[in-house]
Amino acid sequence: MTPISFSFPTQEVQCYLNQPFRRLSEITAPADSVIITDYHVYRHHHEAMAGYPVIKIPAGEAHKTQQSVDYIIEELLKLEAGKDTWLVAVGGGVITDIAGLVSVLYKRGTKLALVPTSLLAMVDAAIGGKNGINTGVYKNIVGTIRQPSFIWYDFELLRTLPAEEWVNGMAEVIKHACIQDELLFRMLEQYNMHDIQTDLSLVETLVERNIRIKMNIVTADEAEAGDRKLLNFGHTIGHAIENLHHIPHGHAISMGMVAICNLAVRLNILEVQEAVRIVKLLAKYHLPVDLETDLQQVYQAIRQDKKRQSDLIQLVLLKKIGEAFVYPLPVDSMQEHLKHIMA
């Protein structure tokens, strides 16, 4: 059971790949741990959680709120959890985000372990330490950056994952390929959704490659002063769309990637053939590539984006597939651009 290890300034993060859930108790014993999960995940995997105190919240992005944080803290108080208690988040990105935030706030910090149960959480949400909750229409306005002690990957957990959740996860896999890994991009062009869903060893290869891409970026720039911004490819417009239409994260990010590729083409930065390959790959993995939305509302949401500094918005553009860079643009000019790139 040798993990891959990644070093952050204040924390070492261990990734245990392909480990059965039940062996988790060798590290975080039930007497020192509290599992945080949602009702949906609990229904599928409660047998593996036997013996642990479990705090459950309703599933879904709508519950990524302060109310859920308050509820979990009340339950932790009832369980008399202390600073030395392990909070073990078992779930998708909503659960890892909420539990991560609680682990920062409760009694000024507890121990934290993540067990991602969705492809999206495995390749993205569980990695890098960002946590957060939504405020009104704005995503992750409240949150921090805090690394877990370890991340536990049991690919068997994916066997109960609904088809649409595979699609959701592939959006971030394609994002990673676009910004940094042209070889991965070509690999994805060769396989298809069915290949991946039916072959857990292919999933393991894919997940490990994505872990390394994201971890290499975030260990070098935890606070997002530089290259970590590249991971926001497709996310500025994507987050805006996600909140307006309450569609799955992967769908919104897919639309955001299409829109931002259109912008890069419009600015003569990306060749149109490259943009076409990206759109085709997204469509191949059942992700939406048509852009229909309220431009004015998207623009307003972009004005509130966390990444905005003063009057500039830090957009991530591609020069080509596998090579991204940050392109600061006056936020006011986005209003005009949006009319063209999302028409």
Place this chain on the structure above:
Amino acid sequence: MTPISFSFPTQEVQCYLNQPFRRLSEITAPADSVIITDYHVYRHHHEAMAGYPVIKIPAGEAHKTQQSVDYIIEELLKLEAGKDTWLVAVGGGVITDIAGLVSVLYKRGTKLALVPTSLLAMVDAAIGGKNGINTGVYKNIVGTIRQPSFIWYDFELLRTLPAEEWVNGMAEVIKHACIQDELLFRMLEQYNMHDIQTDLSLVETLVERNIRIKMNIVTADEAEAGDRKLLNFGHTIGHAIENLHHIPHGHAISMGMVAICNLAVRLNILEVQEAVRIVKLLAKYHLPVDLETDLQQVYQAIRQDKKRQSDLIQLVLLKKIGEAFVYPLPVDSMQEHLKHIMA
């Protein structure tokens, strides 16, 4: 305008001593800053805040809640504050605690400056980076540790401080003397409340000495793995009393220090004459030294104390005035002790 500088692993903290409030704009210009304060402080000092956007909440410990955090975040969104915005907390410990927490959470972290306006905040709350809000009857159950970029000391702000707030602050000054500075203790025995309230240069000497005591402890142990625990002298029982009776922090801590000195005497660790000197000094500075409370409720609150690890409670006891140490005690045994030391 040369500050005293203290180094933390992830942050340098500058303390500007005896600087007029209006010069603050030389560091945090109104265009890049939002002041967070309470209505009470605003009434007294609003002229100095001219030009700044100001977010105001009601004054008092009762408002150190998630609702206040939510409100401030909503207002920051309306002001379109970004990650590069300075949050400038102007107020007592409630304000510095809430603003500190908001500066961690809002858009995953903003810049933070503290302008303490009470003696308590100057010598204690503004120093060391702890922030937090109360949850139900439990103090600071939700919070983090995050250092400000600077702390701004304008002693003129104390001219409008009510008499009871001077008393409140002296409890922490006496605490610092008890745990680490016998010379300061003797100095306090020589002066009295009136001397201090009427001589701002004496206040400056006193505050600077307290800043150095606390900063030396917290720079060496930010995460409270060791010596920082010493600052909890009087606080385990004190916090329990504070929440039960809703009395001022300094009053509760005074009672907590008396109780814990009684325990140290009972355990033959502290000489009774030393305990008597401490009780006398507290009384001299108008702090309560009589202990009347519901022992069972105090015990229950101690069980939920943040500092509790497993079944041990980390008490801070004095060997003598100026020398403190951590004494782990089974939490269950506190029930019996309380009957004797708070009788």
